[in-house]
Amino acid sequence: MRIINVPREGVPVFTAEDVRRDPAMGRRVNVKTEVVVVGSGAGGAMVAYELAKAGRQVLVLESGRYYPSARFTEHLGDTMTQVYREQGSQFNSTADVLFPEGQCIGGSTVIGAGVMQRPPDSLLQRWANELSLPQFAPATVASVFAEVGREQFVHLNEAHEINATAHKVIKGCEKMGFSWKPVARNVRQCALTGHCLAGCLSDRKMSSLVTYLPWAAAYGARLFADCHVSRVLLRGGRAVGVEAVVRDPQTGAEVSRMRVDAEVVVVAGGAMQTPLLLQRSQIPDSSGQIGRNMAVQPFVQVLAQYEEPLYGFRGALVGVEIDEFMESDGYMFFSALAEPEQLMVQGEQAAGAEHIEFMKRYRHLAGLNAFALDEGRGTVSWEGDLETGRKVISWNPSQAEFDKLKHGAALAARVFFAAGAKRVHMPSFRPLHVDSVFELDHTLDQISHGLKGMYSLRINSFSAHGTCRMGTDRFQSVANPQGEVHDVKGLFLADASLLPEPIPAAPHWTVQVMAKQVARNILASASGLFLDGNA
Amino acid sequence: MTRTTNTSSSAGAAAQAAAPIVSLGRRRFLRHALLGSAAVLAVAGGGFAWLRRSPVDQLPVPETIRHLSDAEYHLLHRAAQVLLPVAGSALVPLSQVPVVANIDHMVGLLPAHIRKQVGMGLTLFDNAAVIAGWHGRRFVDLDDAAAVDYFDRWASGNSIQRALSTLVKRFVYIAYWRDPVTWEAVEFDGPVSERWGLAYLGNAPLPQEQGEERA
Numbered sequence A: 001m002r003i004i005n006v007p008r009e010g011v012p013v014f015t016a017e018d019v020r021r022d023p024a025m026g027r028r029v030n031v032k033t034e035v036v037v038v039g040s041g042a043g044g045a046m047v048a049y050e051l052a053k054a055g056r057q058v059l060v061l062e063s064g065r066y067y068p069s070a071r072f073t074e075h076l077g078d079t080m081t082q083v084y085r086e087q088g089s090q091f092n093s094t095a096d097v098l099f100p101e102g103q104c105i106g107g108s109t110v111i112g113a114g115v116m117q118r119p120p121d122s123l124l125q126r127w128a129n130e131l132s133l134p135q136f137a138p139a140t141v142a143s144v145f146a147e148v149g150r151e152q153f154v155h156l157n158e159a160h161e162i163n164a165t166a167h168k169v170i171k172g173c174e175k176m177g178f179s180w181k182p183v184a185r186n187v188r189q190c191a192l193t194g195h196c197l198a199g200c201l202s203d204r205k206m207s208s209l210v211t212y213l214p215w216a217a218a219y220g221a222r223l224f225a226d227c228h229v230s231r232v233l234l235r236g237g238r239a240v241g242v243e244a245v246v247r248d249p250q251t252g253a254e255v256s257r258m259r260v261d262a263e264v265v266v267v268a269g270g271a272m273q274t275p276l277l278l279q280r281s282q283i284p285d286s287s288g289q290i291g292r293n294m295a296v297q298p299f300v301q302v303l304a305q306y307e308e309p310l311y312g313f314r315g316a317l318v319g320v321e322i323d324e325f326m327e328s329d330g331y332m333f334f335s336a337l338a339e340p341e342q343l344m345v346q347g348e349q350a351a352g353a354e355h356i357e358f359m360k361r362y363r364h365l366a367g368l369n370a371f372a373l374d375e376g377r378g379t380v381s382w383e384g385d386l387e388t389g390r391k392v393i394s395w396n397p398s399q400a401e402f403d404k405l406k407h408g409a410a411l412a413a414r415v416f417f418a419a420g421a422k423r424v425h426m427p428s429f430r431p432l433h434v435d436s437v438f439e440l441d442h443t444l445d446q447i448s449h450g451l452k453g454m455y456s457l458r459i460n461s462f463s464a465h466g467t468c469r470m471g472t473d474r475f476q477s478v479a480n481p482q483g484e485v486h487d488v489k490g491l492f493l494a495d496a497s498l499l500p501e502p503i504p505a506a507p508h509w510t511v512q513v514m515a516k517q518v519a520r521n522i523l524a525s526a527s528g529l530f531l532d533g534n535a
Numbered sequence B: 001m002t003r004t005t006n007t008s009s010s011a012g013a014a015a016q017a018a019a020p021i022v023s024l025g026r027r028r029f030l031r032h033a034l035l036g037s038a039a040v041l042a043v044a045g046g047g048f049a050w051l052r053r054s055p056v057d058q059l060p061v062p063e064t065i066r067h068l069s070d071a072e073y074h075l076l077h078r079a080a081q082v083l084l085p086v087a088g089s090a091l092v093p094l095s096q097v098p099v100v101a102n103i104d105h106m107v108g109l110l111p112a113h114i115r116k117q118v119g120m121g122l123t124l125f126d127n128a129a130v131i132a133g134w135h136g137r138r139f140v141d142l143d144d145a146a147a148v149d150y151f152d153r154w155a156s157g158n159s160i161q162r163a164l165s166t167l168v169k170r171f172v173y174i175a176y177w178r179d180p181v182t183w184e185a186v187e188f189d190g191p192v193s194e195r196w197g198l199a200y201l202g203n204a205p206l207p208q209e210q211g212e213e214r215a
């Protein structure tokens, strides 16, 4: 019998500070391992756990810092500064669409809202049949979803986890005849603080920080924070390791350069960073699809004011979803209300007395995020050379995507009016509100696509995916159905970039399922990948 | 020393507030337009001395302000008064929230190139009032109603105007609302875990595998 020690709290992580202090490490560090995993978020943590559990020697390199939960302050501003990429200000090239991402041990799972959603079976079946990806056939993949769900206490919100904002959504749906349901979340004994996006101080949200990473470490995986992988190393059509730079997270100063020799490289940097790393590494790209097909899952936030105080910011952040339009039109709606500082960033504010009136009624507000299925036309590219180049995220809504988002906002407004809202604030750059459902169309007419849909609707994207899509055709996709990059032996992807198509579902659960499958594929092909080829 | 709000986390707030100006800097045609507008104003305002003088320019600036220029300080000070007319409401008065000191701190955390663009944007916002809407005065000299009107017009104006009015509003509103002293008035609870004495659950239990035991 093996005895496995999971630390009661925290994860054993080497940081830039440890590297600096250790005289044996110096300015250049060379490490050998069987598997190096780039990124410790939803995908990377899962792969690290599965492979370490199977007895493989695993090293995880994470560019963000290690920020143990005990340091969370429940102040979103602090978390943004410490663990969000670019301090929460990663934008598209026209800087009007925000793409927040976690950059820390645990990746975006640390700052996620905890919503766990499965894509509709009809989509999974189509992937199995039409894209020749049989691992997604609902009958096959169901057990993997269930396993991941069990590991993370995924459950449907219970009555006490449905707050007043969510109750307004329920009431509106009941009046409109729309189907709704409690969301499923990966939370253990939720304490209803409402601070999910600022990190869960008491470790109830089952982020990778308190699940797969400590478990992986218990099985022997080693983790480095502050360690940005700059390049994947190739030799003879095979991935043989990575190069990384260890930086002081406070000053950004270089502490050390690291070279890792590995038999298998797994890249799980997320949908935006993974293609950038592959581009910087000049990975063969016979399909030309690296960094393309980015689905952004755009959403807008509609706020409604009610006569009575709701305190809609209290309780579980996300209570219910409207699932009426998910399969038919790809719309998802989640109830949620942001904290004051975030409201100032997410929505346009009126000036002067109108703003004061708005904030005086903060406790009367309810919020509904309307997500639309986009066309997967976004791109991420690395422009310039390895050292001085920069990333460019390109996505602006097409006319059709814009119309969908506007329609989503209109549906959200109707739900709120049906539940008795006195005023609904439209998610536009220009502050616009509507005081009756009869004014809605007229007001919506004032929100036009204009020039490339820029600076019109206020759009956010929390869940980009598909930038290195999986498929059987090496001229159409970046990775094969096992998750291995076409034409590069030993280089696997295991994150949101792999998703073959835009999905009408929050992606966290699916990403973890895919990552588990990729890890198991690696183990199944051990004889061709590892020097010690035992499965 | 003047109090500033939660300085450890200001870098994120600064980045969020400055985002609208970054957008202008990134879009070449708008960057040129921004410079072009400045040039037009320069001509309209009388050559290099296009910065119209204002009585406000003579007012002292607190010594604790380290990163904002005098003109930027006066602009933001005036913007805070106009954007946050809290008098007569339950909201916390500006005398108790160091809005401009907070902005000063945030601005000090911005990378140099963005800092420069923010400066350009603020200068343009202040001075464009001289000709935009034919106010004939800088923003700092507009009365309350005209100043709110100026914000409203710019909020539905061209891309540059929208970005600049958003820039000023974001700095002011973020600097105010991120200060915990402002929350009680709107009954936002802020951090609660400690207050509620929540137990810290630590790492989740390892999924049990056959032939293994969790220690």
Ligand SMILES: Cc1cc2nc3c(=O)[nH]c(=O)nc-3n(C[C@H](O)[C@H](O)[C@H](O)COP(=O)(O)OP(=O)(O)OC[C@H]3O[C@@H](n4cnc5c(N)ncnc54)[C@H](O)[C@@H]3O)c2cc1C
Pocket (backbone or CB within 6 Å): A038, A039, A040, A041, A042, A043, A044, A061, A062, A063, A064, A100, A101, A102, A103, A104, A105, A106, A107, A108, A109, A111, A112, A113, A114, A115, A116, A117, A197, A227, A228, A229, A230, A268, A269, A270, A271, A273, A274, A277, A462, A463, A464, A494, A495, A496, A497, A505, A506, A507, A508, A509, A511
């Ligand atoms: C605020 C927010 C809320 C969200 N809420 C939900 C939700 O409720 N439900 C849901 O389903 N989804 C949610 N998402 C999306 C979800 O978190 C992501 O889809 C998921 O985490 C993607 O997993 P990933 O492994 O691809 O990337 P991530 O989890 O983002 O992890 C990638 C990690 O790789 C690291 N990395 C990147 N490049 C490098 C490099 N070169 N070297 C070293 N390390 C690198 C990054 O720093 C990061 O830590 C949310 C996202 C955000 C930002």
